[in-house]
Amino acid sequence: xxxxxxxxxxxxxxxxxxxxxxxxxxxxxxxxxxxxxxxxxxxxxxxxxxxxxxxxxxxxxxxxxxxxxxxxxxxxxxxxxxxxxxxxxxxxxxxxxxxxxxxxxxxxxxxxxxxxxxxxxxxxxxxxxxxxxxxxxxxxxxxxxxxxxxxxxxxxxxxxxxxxxxxxxxxxxxxxxxxxxxxxxxxxxxxxxxxxxxxxxxxxxxxxxxxxxxxxxxxxxxxxxxxxxxxxxxxxxxxxxxxxxxxxxxxxxxxxxxxxxxxxxxxxxxxxxxxxxxxxxxxxxxxxxxxxxxxxxxxxxxxxxxxxxxxxxxxxxxxxxxxxxxxxxxxxxxxxxxxxxxxxxxxxxxxxxxxxxxxxxxxxxxxxxxxxxxxxxxxxxxxxxxxxxxxxxxxxxxxxxxxxxxxxxxxxxxxxxxxxxxxxxxxxxxxxxxxxxxxxxxxxxxxxxxxxxxxxxxxxxxxxxxxxxxxxxxxxxxxx
Amino acid sequence: xxxxxxxxxxxxxxxxxxxxxxxxxxxxxxxxxxxxxxxxxxxxxxxxxxxxxxxxxxxxxxxxxxxxxxxxxxxxxxxxxxxxxxxxxxxxxxxxxxxxxxxxxxxxxxxxxxxxxxxxxxxxxxxxxxxxxxxxxxxxxxxxxxxxxxxxxxxxxxxxxxxxxxxxxxxxxxxxxxxxxxxxxxxxxxxxxxxxxxxxxxxxxxxxxxxxxxxxxxxxxxxxxxxxxxxxxxxxxxxxxxxxxxxxxxxxxxxxxxxxxxxxxxxxxxxxxxxxxxxxxxxxxxxxxxxxxxxxxxxxxxxxxxxxxxxxxxxxxxxxxxxxxxxxxxxxxxxxxxxxxxxxxxxxxxxxxxxxxxxxxxxxxxxxxxxxxxxxxxxxxxxxxxxxxxxxxxxxxxxxxxxxxxxxxxxxxxxxxxxxxxxxxxxxxxxxxxxxxxxxxxxxxxxxxxxxxxxxxxxxxxxxxxxxxxxxxxxxxxxxxxxxxxx
Numbered sequence: 005x006x007x008x009x010x011x012x013x014x015x016x017x018x019x020x021x022x023x024x025x026x027x028x029x030x031x032x033x034x035x036x037x038x039x040x041x042x043x044x045x046x047x048x049x050x051x052x053x054x055x056x057x058x059x060x061x062x063x064x065x066x067x068x069x070x071x072x073x074x075x076x077x078x079x080x081x082x083x084x085x086x087x088x089x090x091x092x093x094x095x096x097x098x099x100x101x102x103x104x105x106x107x108x109x110x111x112x113x114x115x116x117x118x119x120x121x122x123x124x125x126x127x128x129x130x131x132x133x134x135x136x137x138x139x140x141x142x143x144x145x146x147x148x149x150x151x152x153x154x155x156x157x158x159x160x161x162x163x164x165x166x167x168x169x170x171x172x173x174x175x176x177x178x179x180x181x182x183x184x185x186x187x188x189x190x191x192x193x194x195x196x197x198x199x200x201x202x203x204x205x206x207x208x209x210x211x212x213x214x215x216x217x218x219x220x221x222x223x224x225x226x227x228x229x230x231x232x233x234x235x236x237x238x239x240x241x242x243x244x245x246x247x248x249x250x251x252x253x254x255x256x257x258x259x260x261x262x263x264x265x266x267x268x269x270x271x272x273x274x275x276x277x278x279x280x281x282x283x284x285x286x287x288x289x290x291x292x293x294x295x296x297x298x299x300x301x302x303x304x305x306x307x308x309x310x311x312x313x314x315x316x317x318x319x320x321x322x323x324x325x326x327x328x329x330x331x332x333x334x335x336x337x338x339x340x341x342x343x344x345x346x347x348x349x350x351x352x353x354x355x356x357x358x359x360x361x362x363x364x365x366x367x368x369x370x371x372x373x374x375x376x377x378x379x380x381x382x383x384x385x386x387x388x389x390x391x392x393x394x395x396x397x398x399x400x401x402x403x404x405x406x407x408x409x410x411x412x413x414x415x416x417x418x419x420x421x422x423x424x425x426x427x428x429x430x431x432x433x434x435x436x437x438x439x440x441x442x443x444x445x446x447x448x449x450x451x452x453x454x455x456x457x458x459x460x461x462x463x464x465x466x467x468x469x470x471x472x473x474x475x476x477x478x479x480x481x482x483x484x
Numbered sequence: 485x486x487x488x489x490x491x492x493x494x495x496x497x498x499x500x501x502x503x504x505x506x507x508x509x510x511x512x513x514x515x516x517x518x519x520x521x522x523x524x525x526x527x528x529x530x531x532x533x534x535x536x537x538x539x540x541x542x543x544x545x546x547x548x549x550x551x552x553x554x555x556x557x558x559x560x561x562x563x564x565x566x567x568x569x570x571x572x573x574x575x576x577x578x579x580x581x582x583x584x585x586x587x588x589x590x591x592x593x594x595x596x597x598x599x600x601x602x603x604x605x606x607x608x609x610x611x612x613x614x615x616x617x618x619x620x621x622x623x624x625x626x627x628x629x630x631x632x633x634x635x636x637x638x639x640x641x642x643x644x645x646x647x648x649x650x651x652x653x654x655x656x657x658x659x660x661x662x663x664x665x666x667x668x669x670x671x672x673x674x675x676x677x678x679x680x681x682x683x684x685x686x687x688x689x690x691x692x693x694x695x696x697x698x699x700x701x702x703x704x705x706x707x708x709x710x711x712x713x714x715x716x717x718x719x720x721x722x723x724x725x726x727x728x729x730x731x732x733x734x735x736x737x738x739x740x741x742x743x744x745x746x747x748x749x750x751x752x753x754x755x756x757x758x759x760x761x762x763x764x765x766x767x768x769x770x771x772x773x774x775x776x777x778x779x780x781x782x783x784x785x786x787x788x789x790x791x792x793x794x795x796x797x798x799x800x801x802x803x804x805x806x807x808x809x810x811x812x813x814x815x816x817x818x819x820x821x822x823x824x825x826x827x828x829x830x831x832x833x834x835x836x837x838x839x840x841x842x843x844x845x846x847x848x849x850x851x852x853x854x855x856x857x858x859x860x861x862x863x864x865x866x867x868x869x870x871x872x873x874x875x876x877x878x879x880x881x882x883x884x885x886x887x888x889x890x891x892x893x894x895x896x897x898x899x900x901x902x903x904x905x906x907x908x909x910x911x912x913x914x915x916x917x918x919x920x921x922x923x924x925x926x927x928x929x930x931x932x933x934x935x936x937x938x939x940x941x942x943x944x945x946x947x948x949x950x951x952x953x954x955x956x957x958x959x960x961x962x963x964x965x966x967x968x969x970x971x
Binding site for chain 2: 043046047048049052054055082084086088144271273274275278279280
């Protein structure tokens with residue numbers, strides 16, 4: 005291939021602290037506009053910021069989990085620019101002395117492992133939100149203003165949309181496991197700026213880059229990376245030049261669009277924030293934060309495979325959301341048949357989550373209830389098919405499992421004396437299937453089992469059904 | 485009533501000899517009689533003050549409000565937030581702005597039972613050294629109405645000089661407390677950086693400024709500091725440093741070593757003014773102090789470094805006045821760009837614009853290293869020079885200003901106005917405490933002396949000035965005395 009793409013990402017992540025970065029307003033998403041504001045985050049005359057210690061801890065924890073060094077000395081700077089969502093007309097950020105430096109994320113794309121270096125992680129405050137009405141009015145909601153952010157700046161080590169996706173997925177998963185962010189992209193809790201350039205393969209110097217800001221969906225990020233890379237190559241191949249600029253990704257048209265030139269000539273006039281003292285961290289404090297880091301996804305995969313005998317593929321699925329992994333571990337403490345539990349999580353729970361379009365963290369089904377269902381199935385009180393049905397019900401409704409089984413008569417039918425006559429009837433009334441089976445068509449066997457199960461409203465013990473059917477068929481073939 | 489000090493008034497109120505209400509009403513009457521002349525007030529809250537006084541008086545009768553200044557009325561520079569009261573910063577930009585919260589110093593003074601009378605005139609956003617840069621007009625000097633009161637805490641200095649309230653709060657970014665104190669013949673202290681909370685002070689240059697008291701004498705300043713100092717969780721640049729100011733005021737100053745800053749007695753300084761300041765040494769020798777001239781050549785870099793750093797911070801601090809959320813919004817805007825440009829063009833006065841432009845320039849790419857960074861280095865050099873001087877001397881003495889109060893409209897070039905701060909800005913760059921106090925008169929106009937000390941020597945400085953004021957009476961003179969030919 006003649007061209008290669010060089011990509012660096014700046015990922016903004018909102019920290020899920022209780023209060024904002026520089027004041028004590030609640031840091032919550034989705035409240036009534038302008039109800040979570042005070043003189044500090046509104047930039048009223050005379051108000052001063054104070055540092056949220058929890059936010060520093062979360063940021064340091066993120067840095068440590070992403071293999072960064074946490075600086076013993078860091079401090080804040082002001083980034084000056086005018087915009088209606090920025091009440092002080094400067095954002096408190098970190099330019100000269102960021103909190104974390106020199107980390108990396110190891111990604112795996114189709115078995116190819118690659119280390120993506122992280123240049124730095126710095127802390128800053130989020131801006132407010134603008135709402136433009138059709139009538140040309142703009143309204144401002146300052147609730148988001150001052151929510152703690154970390155910006156994770158990668159080196160330009162990424163080469164395509166697959167790597168970008170792998171990097172972002174790993175980053176998101178790590179932060180979710182740390183519990184430092186909800187990472188809800190649809191709520192803007194994780195946004196990526198994509199810096200992208202292309203160059204000829206044999207050239208050492210990087211090409212001119214463009215930036216696409218505030219991307220918050222994996223799908224659009226993939227499309228944007230692919231499209232922008234193709235656009236730049238096409239421009240260069242046709243003898244054009246790439247201009248260093250910010251471009252807006254147009255989802256509908258599927259192309260990036262140049263923004264007004266003015267947006268691109270910002271001189272942010274950074275200078276040290278005089279209202280805040282430097283952050284000085286003792287190594288003991290950093291060690292304490294390090295010790296608070298929970299087992300991350302890749303560590304849990306190993307544990308599930310080795311300790312619980314879960315397949316590697318299933319373990320990956322279970323650990324794909326921290327809440328799901330926590331759910332699984334909670335279930336494991338409550339039931340013997342871990343294998344059945346992992347199977348039903350991977351097949352049933354994951355499907356139900358997907359159908360409802362929700363995250364495991366928002367799931368109503370509790371680990372206690374799920375374990376109860378597994379244990380009933382494991383003991384043979386209900387069959388696995390029934391267990392699946394009850395899981396689906398318990399997923400959306402608050403039911404008492406034993407009551408539900410009783411009132412819907414879902415108990416498993418184990419008695420051969422009950423099953424055998426029904427099985428005989430089914431075989432008698434399906435002579436075609438019987439003859440098919442006899443002539444070696446194994447599919448007919450499955451059909452007969454299905455028919456018998458149906459007679460019992462699928463509540464019969466499948467093993468017993470098999471035994472009874474085999475007995476009948478053996479008799480038939482012996483009789484001929 | 486107005487020839488006794490704030491602390492004495494406080495004692496009388498506590499003893500029941502005076503009521504907070506009577507004192508407040510009498511002070512308001514005095515203000516009403518005088519304030520028309522000098523333009524020292526922007527907002528007066530007569531009803532509010534009387535209501536506060538009634539509440540505090542009842543409290544005192546119940547045994548509450550035990551502070552030295554309970555029931556004693558005071559005035560506030562109009563760049564300090566008082567909840568529910570207009571806060572204009574003497575700017576058209578904030579002409580109708582009402583503060584939604586109390587500054588920490590106000591919270592603390594309210595808790596101590598102090599009575600807020602109103603807000604004083606000043607240079608717009610505390611930028612100026614004459615008191616002329618106010619949207620509401622210049623503040624006049626009570627000793628000579630043709631002259632300026634000094635700035636930027638002009639109204640607070642005049643109110644203190646005229647005893648319109650028993651003390652004033654001012655703010656000092658580069659001399660804004662000390663310089664008008666010198667011009668109006670009152671005492672004021674700029675504290676060590678971090679001693680007084682800046683929460684609720686409208687920021688001009690955050691790394692330089694402090695709120696401080698301005699009053700008739702050092703004793704009053706000490707009593708106020710006892711109430712407003714100390715760590716504040718809303719201002720992370722405050723320090724955890726506690727000392728009893730009023731209780732230290734009469735300490736022995738025997739053996740005190742005074743370094744007299746030779747550079748401040750050059751030909752740039754008025755002869756009589758300089759002589760008055762030198763006489764302070766003789767007076768303090770009475771208490772066993774020693775004095776000698778010394779040189780600190782660094783002072784020549786302080787003015788440029790100060791204006792670079794203060795303007796840089798101001799350009800950022802004043803960016804929030806954009807017409808979007810509060811303050812003036814231009815009627816002539818079709819888009820956000822015009823809203824910004826026109827609101828700021830209409831709302832700010834010339835001096836403020838000048839500093840915003842200067843500050844924006846020195847922080848811009850290509851200029852940052854040559855100006856801002858260089859100024860920061862000069863600032864470090866100034867700090868070190870002071871540290872070195874304080875190895876040898878306990879305090880440094882200089883005039884507060886090179887000259888007495890100039891005539892109104894006599895300073896045409898901004899740079900000439902900036903030279904009025906030549907002796908005060910170094911203190912702010914180094915974060916040190918300094919007191920300005922009256923040391924005599926020159927042609928009937930007050931002259932001010934400045935004592936600078938090492939960090940956290942605030943109580944010591946007030947102690948020295950208090951001793952000085954025990955055997956001098958310059959601080960007791962009032963502008964009315966002058967009119968009666970007593971000066």
